[in-house]
Amino acid sequence: WPAYHFEKRQSSDTPPAQPEEPTFEEEYDFVIAGGGTAGLVLANRLTESGRFSVLVLEAGPSPEVVRAYESPGGNQFLKGSAVDWGFQTTPQEHLGSRTLQYLRGRSLGGSSVTNGLYYARGSAEVYNQWAEKGNPGWGWDTVYPLFVKSTKFNPPNTPELSAFDQEYKTWDPSAYGGGPLELGFQGYVPESTKGFVVACSEAVGIPIVQDLNLGDSVGVKHGTATLNAALRRSSSYDGFYQQARNRTNLRVLHDAPVTGIAFSDPSSDNTAMNGNHTMSENGTSSALPKAVGVSYIDQRTGFVRQARARKEVIVSMGAFQSPQLLMVSGIGPQAELEKVGVEPVHINENVGQHLNDHSVFSIMARANPESSTTEMSSSPDNLQAAQADFYDNLTGPYTAPSGITNGFQKLSAEELQQIGAQAIIDAGLANQSHIEYLFESIWYPWIPTPYYTALPNESYISITASSMVQLSRGHIMLRTNSMSDAPLINPNYYADETDGIMGIHSFRYLREILRHPALAQFTVGENAGEVSPGPAVADDDDEAILEYVRNNTIPNWHASGTVQMLPEEDGGVVDPRLRVYGVEGLRVIDCSIIPVLPDVNILAAVYMVAEKGADMIREDWGDVGLDEKRKRGVRH
C-alpha cells in the first residue's frame, strides 16, 4: 500500500522550492474536487478494490450540521441553511428581470442531501441520443445496469396497505439491485394525491404505470423517493460514503474548498498552479499539460494546502463550480480567461456555455385542510406535533416531502406541430416525454405571486408544469479569478420562443388536471379553488398566460451541460471517457457533463454518470477483475 505524505515534504535542510513550484504536502492516486452526489460515489467505487488511494475535498461541512436534511418533512428547512450555497442567478431577461434563488447543496453529499427526494431515470431514447451524438458506450442498454447497480428498493413497510398504496405505490423489482442508494415511498399520502394521479390519466391521457424506471418515462404513478426503510433520506453521503468511510485508502475532508488545479507544462520541467509550468510525475514529457494536483483551503486550520494526484484529478463540483474551477485554472473561453487575468492552459470556448436546465411554474388552489399538508407548517405547535409523530411513530405528514407524485406526458408530433413547436421535433426530442406535471400538497413555489397572497388560515394544493424539452441555453461566467466568488449564473429561461409555446400549452393542461372532478373534489371555492392566477388569466388569452408563466417561473434545479460530454467541435469539454480535452490527468464527473437532459429530474442520471465514470477510471488504470474478486468473497 503506497504511503501517504501527510507532512510537509520540505524541512529546513532541503533547498527551497522554485517560487512557481507548488509544495505538495500530500499525495494520493486520485484527488476528487467536490464531495457531492457524484464525488462520493467515486470515492466509494475508486477505493473499493483497495488498489488506489483517494482524497476527497469538499467545500461544505458534514450534512449532520443540519439534521433536518434526513427527514422528508425537514426538506422545507434546507434552503438558506448551512448546507446550501445561497446562489442567485443574474437578472433574467425573459422573466421580467427577476433574480432567482438557485439552490445547490453545500456539504458532503452535495445536492443529494438537499434535493426534493424524487428518483427517476427517464427515457431510453435520451441516453441513446447521448451515444449518437458521439459518445459510444452511453446508450440505454449499456447504462441501464449501472442504474440498477447503484440502487436498492425498500418495499413499503406499512402492515396494511391503503387502497392508494396498492394501486399507485408500485414498482418492478427487476429495476433495482443491491446498491448503496436506497429507494422507497414516502409515508403519508394525502387523498388529493390520488386525485392528481387519476386526473392526469383521465384529463390529459397520461397512462398510469407500474414503474417509471425501466426506460419509458411516459406515465404517472406515485413517485419513487430516495428514502430508506426508516423513511430517512438516502443520499450519496448516507449510502456511498457511509459504506466506504472506514477504508484506510480513503481520506475525506469537509470544510476544504478547492481553489485551483495544478498543471504540468510539457515545455518546462516545473509545476505551477494555473498551468504555468511543470513536469509529469514519472519525468517523461508529454505533449499536453497534465493535471498533477489541486490547492485547497483547510478551513479548520486556515492554511492553504496542495495535494498531489499521482494518477488523476477528478472534478465533481456540479454544474456551476466545475466549469468555474476549470476556468480559474486556465481551461475556458479566451475572453473569459483574459477578463480576469488567468493564464490559459487550454482555450476551449465551450466551458461554462450551453447551460441546460428545466424550469417550473405552478397554479395554486385553495383546498380542504385534510387534502393538504399546509397546516403542518402553519405554527410551531403543529410542526412539533408532526415531528413527534415522525420520530416517535414514523407516521403523519412529516413522513413525506410536499410532493413527489409526478406525471410525464408525451405530445404527438402532430400536436407539437399544431402548437408551433416544430423546433422540438427538429432538435430530435420527439420520442420522449415533453411535460412533467408535479403535485404539491402545499402552496408551491414559495415565491410571491402578483395574483394572490397565500393566507395563514387557508390550505392549498399546487400543480406544477415543467417542460422536459426546454430549448433555451444559458451560461456560467466568472465574476473574478477566485473560487471564493460565486460565478455569474444565467440559466436564460424562456429565451427561446418555443419554450414560451410549451409554457402556454402546459398551463392549459394544468388547468384541465385541476378542474377534473377527481382532483377538484378536494378544492374549495370557484374555478376548482384556483387562486393563482385565478380569473385574472383567461383560458384563451395566450399573452396573459405567458405573462403569468414568466412571473412564476423558478428553476427545477436540473442545471447541466456546462462541461458537456460531446466532441469538442460540437460544443464539448470532455470526451466519452469524461477526460477534459487539451490536457491530461483531468476528468469532470458530475451533472455538468450531461449532453442531453433526461426527460425527468436528473439525480438518477448523475448517480449513473458517476458509476460509469468510476468504471472507466478503474479500467484505464488496470483495476479490472473486480467482479471476479467479489465472486471470490474478497472484502475491503
Ligand SMILES: Cc1cc2nc3c(=O)[nH]c(=O)nc-3n(C[C@H](O)[C@H](O)[C@H](O)COP(=O)(O)OP(=O)(O)OC[C@H]3O[C@@H](n4cnc5c(N)ncnc54)[C@H](O)[C@@H]3O)c2cc1C
Ligand atoms: C433543491 C434541489 C432539489 C432537487 N430535487 C431533485 C429531485 O427531487 N430529484 C432529482 O432527480 N433531482 C433533483 N435535484 C437535482 C439533483 O439533486 C442534482 O442534479 C445532483 O444532485 C447534482 O449532483 P452533482 O454531483 O453534479 O453536484 P452536487 O451534488 O451539487 O455536488 C457538488 C459538490 O461540490 C462541492 N463544491 C463546490 N465548490 C467546491 C469547491 N470549490 N471545493 C470543493 N467542493 C466544492 C459542493 O459543495 C457540492 O457538495 C435537485 C437539486 C436541488 C439543488
